[in-house]
Amino acid sequence: MxxxxxxxxxxxxxxxxxxxxxxxxxxxxxxxxxxxxxxxxxxxxxxxxxxxxxxxxxxxxxxxxxxxxxxxxxxxxxxxxxxxxxxxxxxxxxxxxxxxxxxxxxxxxxxxxxxxxxxxxxxxxxxxxxxxxxxxxVDGPSDAAILRAFGDLAAMGLGSITGIVSAGEPLWCGVTDELDVLCRLAPDLPIDVDVLVIAPDPQLLAEAAEKIRRSQGRVRFLGWKEFADGSFGGHTAALHDPFTDRPDTRGTERLDREHATMMARAAMMLGGTVAVHAIGDRANDAVLDLFEDLVDMGADPTRLRVEHASLLTAAAVERMARLGVTASVQPAFLASEGDWLVKRIGDERMRRVYPFRSLIQAGIQVIGGSDSPVELPDPTIGINAAIGRPGFDPSEGLTPDEAAALFAPPARF
Ligand SMILES: [Zn+2]
Missing domain, CATH: 3.10.310.70 (Diaminopimelate Epimerase; Chain A, domain 1)
Known part of the structure; x- marks a missing residue:
């Protein structure tokens, strides 16, 4: 497969x-x-x-x-x-x-x-x-170099990806407009790309969706991507209680509820999905508050995704299941954080971080990604980490079939 x-x-x-x-x-x-x-x-x-x-x-x-x-x-x-x-x-x-x-x-x-x-x-x-x-x-990578990188992904067994791409303000220094680059290369891509667009306002998002629709090739508009917080490593994940090794901070919550609601509605009007990055338990609760509002307004919950869903309270797992929203997890994080994450969040929170088995048992749709270039994109790294969970609670480990299923293509492929 x-x-x-x-x-x-x-x-x-x-x-x-x-x-x-x-x-x-x-x-x-x-x-x-x-x-x-x-x-x-x-x-x-x-x-x-x-x-x-x-x-x-x-x-x-x-x-x-x-x-x-x-x-x-x-x-x-x-x-x-x-x-x-x-x-x-x-x-x-x-x-x-x-x-x-x-x-x-x-x-x-x-x-x-x-x-x-x-x-x-x-x-x-x-x-x-x-x-x-x-x-x-900065000289960004050439078109040929970008196509070679897509070729690497195909060689790792990836037939398609959900690519997060910024429109307007660049996410990686040296590439002026990622979406322009992707759409220009669309006819030559070796794999299919569903695109989640990082865009600051509804106008830019609508233009991005249109640009993707017009490009002749293997790209498709999937929706809008937003950030609710940062990372554990950078002490910027938004936590309910302070970092264990930085008692002066509970991280940085970045979600502007009013703006996010407006953007989410714009994404849904375009037929798109809403995907919001949440690492800390406080950020995850904020995203679920937003999603609960959206569901109350009539949003299709299968089009709402929490990206990472890393640290969750039991109540958050229960609420995700009740709302019917998706958890988009990155098991390769376990392979790179096992040595130091306990310093950041302590023993109690280590027991409720990356609770893959609990998510699946609660009936939540769970999908997997690498977040590359954060981690390397070879899916076997994530699959192995989801099974073995080095340095993490092994009772939350998945079977090989469950772990591989995280990286199964969505139904349309
Ligand atoms: Zn990411």
Whole structure:
């Protein structure tokens, strides 16, 4: 059988395979040496992907100073692998006009040292403040390179994907408009792509749906994608109780209920699905509040998806089942978080994170994706993690058939 990845950022994956991969750096010296070597091979700004501070001997994110030492005045931006945190050097910050007096943007923040000076660590929407200034200085992957990346996906057994693509503001630095790129390449794609569009207003969403409908090829408009919070790794998942290793924060809830309701209605008018990212238990409850409203307004619950649905209360599982909404899960997260997630959320919450068996037993429709480039897109990584659950409660493990079924194509394929 062929597999379907229900949550993947295909242009982000293409950017990763053509760019600077930082995941397996062992310490800051190794990391910065990779950045310096890569900087010699490109013009303009330097962009790195999949930075993993948990894998570094120092156990911390680099700062602007660490990067300034090796790249000097070349603007540099390194994305943490979750995509919700990035680190900029001084040249990138000054290009973006970020300085000690710059206020935090809505839905994000600049880490600051005791004197108030930004350290270079950018959280959530603060990333866009810098990436949009750098974008004109970055060469994105060529069309040929993007098509090669799609070929990789086909070679991994993926016959089709649900691709998350931004219209307007780019999600990955260097690609100006992901949707334009995808629609231009649509006739040449080796696999089918259902598209969930990240769009800031109903007009742009409608234009995106129209652009997809007009493109001759293997793309189809699936709906609208939104974020309700960030990630566990970046301490930005929205939790009911504080992070175990950061008692000062319960994360960042990003869902604007009124705006989300308007966008969801626009998506449904276009015949589309509504997919909202929720990692923390507080974010998941906020998304279920939104979905409950939408169902009350007459929405088809099978068109409402919680993306990730990572940390859930028992009441949230019960409510998802009652509403009839879908959980879109990423079992590969278990393979990469098993060593450190307990530090972030503690033992009690470890017992209710990624509760795949409970979701299925409650009768909830559960589908699987990689979230690549967050994780690698080979579906067998997620299937194995859903079965074995390394570092997690094994009683929530799935059988091989159940795990493979997460990556089954939707009915239309
Ligand atoms: Zn994602």
């Amino acid at each position: 062929t597999y379907h990845d229900h949550h993947i950022h295909p242009i982000g994956y293409a950017t990763l395979v053509n760019g600077l991969e930082l995941m397996d750096s062992v310490d800051l010296a190794d990391l910065t040496a990779r950045v310096a070597r890569f900087a010699d091979t490109v013009e303009g700004a330097v962009i790195g992907q999949r930075l993993n501070d948990e894998g570094l001997a120092e156990g911390r994110l680099p700062t602007r100073d660490d990067l300034d030492d090796v790249v000097g005045d070349r603007p540099t931006l390194l994305y943490r692998y979750c995509g919700h945190i990035a680190v900029a050097n001084s040249a990138a910050l000054s290009l973006a006009g970020v300085e000690s007096g710059t206020p935090d943007p809505e839905g994000g923040s600049f880490d600051r040292d005791p004197t108030g000076e930004p350290t270079g660590v950018l959280r959530e929407t603060a990333i866009q403040s810098v990436s949009s200034a750098l974008a004109p200085l």
